[in-house]
Amino acid sequence: MNARETEVDNLKQQGNACVKEQKYEEAMFHYTHAIKLDSQNYSLYSNRSFAFLMMRQYHYAMEDALMTIQLKPDWSKGYFRKGEVELRTFRFSEALQSYNKALSLQPNEPKILEAMNRASRSLIKDRRADQQIPxxxxxxxxxxxxxxxxxxxxFTNKPTLTHPLLMxxxxxxxxxxxxxxxxxxxxxxxxxRKSLLEPPVDLFPEEKEDLENIDVEKSNEKEKHPKYSKAQARQRFRKGKS
Structure with a gap:
């Protein structure tokens, strides 16, 4: 294990420890730092998805769950994470589909079966509410x-509704x-409920545009003033003198 892998593992363990202590924001930062060092580590995205879920940041939790599936499509936990986000955002049918996929990859897993039961009960209850509440x-x-x-x-001297048909x-x-x-x-x-998975509103779009414009200007300046080696600079200086 090289130095980078060791650092990634340490950050992951720190994040896991924070999750156990229910310090989800701190855990998210540890996982994010680890992902910057190893962007192909699917377990980091899975763990960060859970941290985002507990922070009620459902959009980001779903993004990380989908990234987990993309990096490791044969791993049940990616679909389980996706199902958990869908269950929390009241998308019970979609959650059942995700849990079914997770169960197909890891049959008879008690945790997945329990989640499926919860999703099924919630779906039945929700459909019943759609029928009964109106x-x-x-x-x-x-x-x-x-x-x-x-x-x-x-309470009136002359009732308005005297005819049974009017009543x-x-x-x-x-x-x-x-x-x-x-x-x-x-x-x-x-x-x-649908809005729960929408991306959060960007409160400072103008600042991002300004930063992008600054980056573009800097890149243009670099193109206008390319860097030369010392030897190339001496040659250009001699040509200028001649």
């Missing part, structure tokens, strides 16, 4: 409609409104 909203709407009808009859129409309208609101709420929740 009707729950409709039920609440019916109750509110009945309350409005009773209040109109009890029924009002109750049904409020029930439909409740159904629509609940349906919209579920749609909003789904949209919020």
């Amino acid at each position: 009707w729950l909203g409709a039920g609440v709407g019916i109750i509110l409609g009945v309350i409005v009808v009773i209040a109109d009859y009890v 029924a129409l009002l109750t049904m309208s409020i029930a439909m409104l409740g159904f629509g609101i609940a349906k919209g709420f579920r749609y909003f929740v789904k949209c919020q």
Whole structure:
């Protein structure tokens, strides 16, 4: 083991120790430093994916999980990491697919089987919520409609809703409104979940552009003023004198 490999291993061990102590940000820095020294080490990306996951940095956790799979497609942990990110971001169907792939590479692994059970239960619960919550909203709407009808009859001198058909129409309208609101709420929740894997907003895009422009200017200056060896410089000086 050469010096670089030794340093990478030490950084990895330091990161692992930080994970055990739940110091995930510190662990992430150790893994990142190690990756800079060994960018093809798939286990480092896997470990950093877990650190990002615990930091709730789901976009970066997914990126590292995908990099793990890219570097080592026959390693189950890459797909397991991907499934963990998908499970945390409420993508239960995708998580099950990732866990299935991990299980095909490492059959009967208890940790993967347990994760699959969690994902299956969550998927069933989520689908049940999609079906039940709108009707729950409709039920609440019916109750509110009945309350409005009773209040109109009890607390007003001249009730507006005297005809049974009007009472029924009002109750049904409020029930439909409740159904629509609940349906919209579920749609909003789904949209919020999708945004969990989106890349974070760059708060300082102008600074990056300035740095890029500076780099371009420096490279242009280097092209305009190429470096010469001492011998070449002497030759150019002699030609200039002659």
